[in-house]
Amino acid sequence: MTDNGRSAAPANRRDHRECDALTERRRIKVEHGSERDCLSQIIEGSPVPTFVIDENHVVTHWNRACEAIFSVPAATIIGTRRQREIFYGKDRPCLADLIVDQAGEEAYERYYGGKYRKSALISGAYEAEDLFPVFQGGPHWLFFTAAPLFDKNGTIVGAVETLQDVTDRKLAEMAFLASERRFRDLFETMSDSVVILQPQDEGTEFVVADMNPAAEAACLTDRDQMVGKPLRDAASAAPLATAGPVSTETALATLDAVRRVWRTGRPESRFSIQHDEGGKALDCRNTHFIRLPTGEIACLSEDVTERERNQAELEMAASVFRHTVEGIFVTDARGIIVSVNPAFTRITGYDEQEAVGQSPRLLRSGLQGDDFPGILWESLKKEGSWQGQIWNRRKNGEIFLEWATITQVLDAQGRPSRYVAIFNDITDLHRKDEQIKHQAYHDALTGLPNRLLLSKRIEQAIAVARRNGHGIALLFIDLDHFKTINDCFGHDMGDKLLIEVARRLKSCVRDSDTVARLGGDEFIIVIGDTSLPESVSHVCHRILKSLRQHFSEPEVEVVTGSIGISQFPEDGGDAETLLKHADIAMYESKRRSRNTISFFTADMTHKMMRRLELESDLRRSIDHAELEVYYQPKADITAGDIYGMEALLRWRHPIRGMVPPDEFIPLAEEIGMIVPIGEWVLRTACRDAMGLHAAGQRLHLSVNLSMQQFRDPDLVARIAGILAETGLAPEWLELELTETIIMTEATQSIEAFNQIKRLGVALSIDDFGTGYSSLSYLTKLPIDTLKIDRSFIQHCGHDGNSATVVSAIINLAAQLGHSVVAEGVETVAQLAFLRERKCSMIQGYLLGRPVPLSEFTTNLARWGKIVAALASPIA
Numbered sequence: 001m002t003d004n005g006r007s008a009a010p011a012n013r014r015d016h017r018e019c020d021a022l023t024e025r026r027r028i029k030v031e032h033g034s035e036r037d038c039l040s041q042i043i044e045g046s047p048v049p050t051f052v053i054d055e056n057h058v059v060t061h062w063n064r065a066c067e068a069i070f071s072v073p074a075a076t077i078i079g080t081r082r083q084r085e086i087f088y089g090k091d092r093p094c095l096a097d098l099i100v101d102q103a104g105e106e107a108y109e110r111y112y113g114g115k116y117r118k119s120a121l122i123s124g125a126y127e128a129e130d131l132f133p134v135f136q137g138g139p140h141w142l143f144f145t146a147a148p149l150f151d152k153n154g155t156i157v158g159a160v161e162t163l164q165d166v167t168d169r170k171l172a173e174m175a176f177l178a179s180e181r182r183f184r185d186l187f188e189t190m191s192d193s194v195v196i197l198q199p200q201d202e203g204t205e206f207v208v209a210d211m212n213p214a215a216e217a218a219c220l221t222d223r224d225q226m227v228g229k230p231l232r233d234a235a236s237a238a239p240l241a242t243a244g245p246v247s248t249e250t251a252l253a254t255l256d257a258v259r260r261v262w263r264t265g266r267p268e269s270r271f272s273i274q275h276d277e278g279g280k281a282l283d284c285r286n287t288h289f290i291r292l293p294t295g296e297i298a299c300l301s302e303d304v305t306e307r308e309r310n311q312a313e314l315e316m317a318a319s320v321f322r323h324t325v326e327g328i329f330v331t332d333a334r335g336i337i338v339s340v341n342p343a344f345t346r347i348t349g350y351d352e353q354e355a356v357g358q359s360p361r362l363l364r365s366g367l368q369g370d371d372f373p374g375i376l377w378e379s380l381k382k383e384g385s386w387q388g389q390i391w392n393r394r395k396n397g398e399i400f401l402e403w404a405t406i407t408q409v410l411d412a413q414g415r416p417s418r419y420v421a422i423f424n425d426i427t428d429l430h431r432k433d434e435q436i437k438h439q440a441y442h443d444a445l446t447g448l449p450n451r452l453l454l455s456k457r458i459e460q461a462i463a464v465a466r467r468n469g470h471g472i473a474l475l476f477i478d479l480d481h482f483k484t485i486n487d488c489f490g491h492d493m494g495d496k497l498l499i500e501v502a503r504r505l506k507s508c509v510r511d512s513d514t515v516a517r518l519g520g521d522e523f524i525i526v527i528g529d530t531s532l533p534e535s536v537s538h539v540c541h542r543i544l545k546s547l548r549q550h551f552s553e554p555e556v557e558v559v560t561g562s563i564g565i566s567q568f569p570e571d572g573g574d575a576e577t578l579l580k581h582a583d584i585a586m587y588e589s590k591r592r593s594r595n596t597i598s599f600f601t602a603d604m605t606h607k608m609m610r611r612l613e614l615e616s617d618l619r620r621s622i623d624h625a626e627l628e629v630y631y632q633p634k635a636d637i638t639a640g641d642i643y644g645m646e647a648l649l650r651w652r653h654p655i656r657g658m659v660p661p662d663e664f665i666p667l668a669e670e671i672g673m674i675v676p677i678g679e680w681v682l683r684t685a686c687r688d689a690m691g692l693h694a695a696g697q698r699l700h701l702s703v704n705l706s707m708q709q710f711r712d713p714d715l716v717a718r719i720a721g722i723l724a725e726t727g728l729a730p731e732w733l734e735l736e737l738t739e740t741i742i743m744t745e746a747t748q749s750i751e752a753f754n755q756i757k758r759l760g761v762a763l764s765i766d767d768f769g770t771g772y773s774s775l776s777y778l779t780k781l782p783i784d785t786l787k788i789d790r791s792f793i794q795h796c797g798h799d800g801n802s803a804t805v806v807s808a809i810i811n812l813a814a815q816l817g818h819s820v821v822a823e824g825v826e827t828v829a830q831l832a833f834l835r836e837r838k839c840s841m842i843q844g845y846l847l848g849r850p851v852p853l854s855e856f857t858t859n860l861a862r863w864g865k866i867v868a869a870l871a872s873p874i875a
């Protein structure tokens with residue numbers, strides 16, 4: 001019976017047959033006993049682990065090599081079927097079992113799927129290789145061969161299985177495969193293109209053996225098309241040199257390199273670059289040629305276009321950094337300088353060694369304000385950058401202004417890693433800017449604020465005054481007769497005088513007050529706080545006093561000024577109104593004898609309006625025949641006769657009536673009308689005098705001459721013309737000039753005086769005693785008469801000083817050989833005083849007022865009698 005119990009014969013027959021079989025086996029055993037012993041010995045002595053099973057799958061042999069590798073003694077397994085458990089840890093057939101069973105392919109496939117094969121050497125034998133995880137000492141790879149054992153009849157009576165521990169080989173193989181896999185993966189996935197070339201014909205030709213996907217992509221082809229292709233032409237060589245088309249020259253150079261590397265075994269590298277039409281690098285490659293141990297050539301081509309571009313950009317940035325005119329410094333995240341450029345050194349004076357490792361505080365000037373760092377960091381945090389002006393200090397201590405842009409550089413995690421500061425030195429620009437601003441707001445000549453800045457200052461002062469509840473005052477200062485000074489001494493000197501005036505004005509007020517120049521000789525002072533103890537009029541008087549001090553350039557004894565004052569809030573609530581009202585007040589000062597101050601009053605506006613109307617009316621006055629000449633007699637009380645008459649202008653205004661000359665003559669002077677009016681007076685007076693002469697009244701004629709008339713270059717010609725025209729002989733004409741005119745014009749006009757004198761016309765100084773005459777001029781000028789100002793005459797009776805002045809003038813005139821006329825004689829007492837002082841020429845209401853010609857003519861006889869009476873000694 002077999003172990004699978006396959007028996008169908010009846011028991012008696014079976015027993016009989018079994019008995020026969022056993023007998024037969026024993027016979028065979030006996031016959032082959034020695035043969036088996038021999039085989040057992042071979043198996044036993046084999047170094048190859050071997051075991052044998054019989055047709056019942058029972059182990060019959062388990063050699064020592066098996067004992068060794070499985071640590072299972074033969075005694076414990078022979079005669080059992082434990083081989084299955086030993087190999088597989090469970091009851092499943094071994095290869096030898098399948099042989100004994102003569103199993104079909106499906107059984108081999110089932111138990112050794114993919115890992116078995118028929119033995120090529122031994123008929124009916126199978127080989128397999130498998131991993132045995134339950135092996136002692138860990139899993140083992142075994143290669144095993146099982147072959148059938150036959151009896152003489154060719155019946156399988158067992159199987160022998162040899163085992164080979166191939167673990168080391170298998171591991172090595174697996175390691176190799178893994179390595180191969182790894183390198184293949186690398187080859188397949190690497191970004192550099194790799195082409196493997198196989199040499200042909202002793203290294204004269206090469207064919208493509210392999211190429212990776214990067215190389216396929218680079219040469220826009222695929223491996224199948226390229227493998228086996230010889231590298232004879234440029235097109236085939238292209239992928240080795242660069243992606244895309246390549247010049248023949250480059251391709252041949254590449255082939256040469258490949259051949260050379262194959263011959264010498266020395267690796268070579270080539271760098272190739274292709275540009276677009278604009279010169280931009282399109283494709284840059286580093287290709288390395290290496291001879292492999294197999295004799296193949298590996299061409300590794302690395303695309304360095306991006307790197308080259310980055311490099312080019314870096315070089316450009318570095319060049320910009322080195323050569324830019326802007327100073328640049330870079331700090332680390334803590335704000336420590338890590339790099340500076342040459343412009344930084346040029347601007348700050350600190351070289352790289354001195355700056356690197358320092359904080360930017362190295363440049364701190366202390367002028368930036370305490371809140372600056374906070375503002376800067378806040379902006380860097382919020383905006384990532386900051387831009388603005390910074391006052392810094394150079395190494396030499398000099399302060400400079402820079403326009404800086406500070407930018408934060410973030411790292412990959414978005415944290416600030418660097419700060420880059422780029423700055424320009426804008427100190428000069430700033431200075432120029434300041435200069436331009438200064439020029440826009442300041443008067444070029446005196447450096448004082450101009451009208452523009454003045455308006456701002458006034459508005460500011462008003463705002464402060466409103467807040468603090470105090471007042472401000474505007475002083476409008478106009479120099480008296482500045483035009484004359486300018487004309488006499490020239491513009492350069494006029495400018496010098498204005499500069500000195502500006503200096504003096506500034507010295508008269510507080511630093512907080514504003515002194516401005518509107519132009520010409522007009523200055524404005526803003527007194528910012530009138531609540532302070534010193535009154536505005538005090539300041540004004542100090543100014544006038546300061547102006548009256550001697551000026552050395554030009555050499556002017558006295559400069560006077562007229563000051564108009566307007567005040568906030570009384571006279572206006574804005575700069576324009578206050579200025580206008582101060583201007584009106586200044587005109588009032590001008591009108592009132594100048595060298596004085598006037599506070600603005602509402603009435604002044606009215607007067608100003610009146611003045612404006614007058615001005616326009618005056619322009620029409622000659623044409624409208626509104627002007628008249630009145631005459632006042634002059635008497636010689638010693639001779640007892642009327643010897644002359646003074647022509648005095650009158651304006652009979654159609655609505656206002658008679659306008660006094662004091663009111664309209666300065667206006668006529670101001671608006672330039674005095675020259676034609678004066679000419680008209682002279683002509684009219686000469687004609688009237690001639691009329692009197694013709695009527696037998698041969699009187700001397702005095703005519704007033706204004707400053708402007710005197711300056712008229714055609715004056716002499718005009719006088720000569722009028723004399724000729726009217727027929728009046730020059731010796732009958734006397735021109736009266738005020739002392740002020742004479743003193744102002746004296747230096748320049750001695751020639752004009754002489755010319756008038758040469759005409760035969762006499763000259764007299766009017767209002768003498770009021771104008772600070774320089775006595776030396778009196779001796780130089782061809783003067784005939786001094787007219788004592790009526791203010792002295794009027795007071796000479798009761799004011800000792802006036803009496804003294806009158807006496808002095810009379811004596812002076814006598815000494816200099818001039819005649820002397822006392823004007824404004826109104827009383828007999830005055831007359832007596834004058835007569836006593838031997839002053840015989842008089843003019844005044846005592847004798848007669850200025851009257852029209854007709855009246856004058858009528859009165860002449862009466863006046864003659866009075867004078868004659870006066871001439872007789874007073875009882």
Ligand SMILES: Nc1nc2c(ncn2[C@@H]2O[C@@H]3COP(=O)(O)O[C@H]4[C@@H](O)[C@H](n5cnc6c(=O)[nH]c(N)nc65)O[C@@H]4COP(=O)(O)O[C@H]3[C@H]2O)c(=O)[nH]1
Nearest residue numbers: 648649661662681704705706824825826843844845846850
């Ligand atoms: N209170 C008082 N006054 C007396 C007396 N005697 C004469 N007067 C006034 O004194 C002024 C004398 O003229 P003036 O000093 O040249 O002063 C003149 C003169 O400077 C100027 N003026 C008058 N007519 C002319 C003119 O045709 N041309 C120029 N350039 N100026 C003129 O106007 C000024 C004033 O002229 P009037 O008002 O006419 O005033 C005249 C005259 O009326 C007197 O006893 N008592």
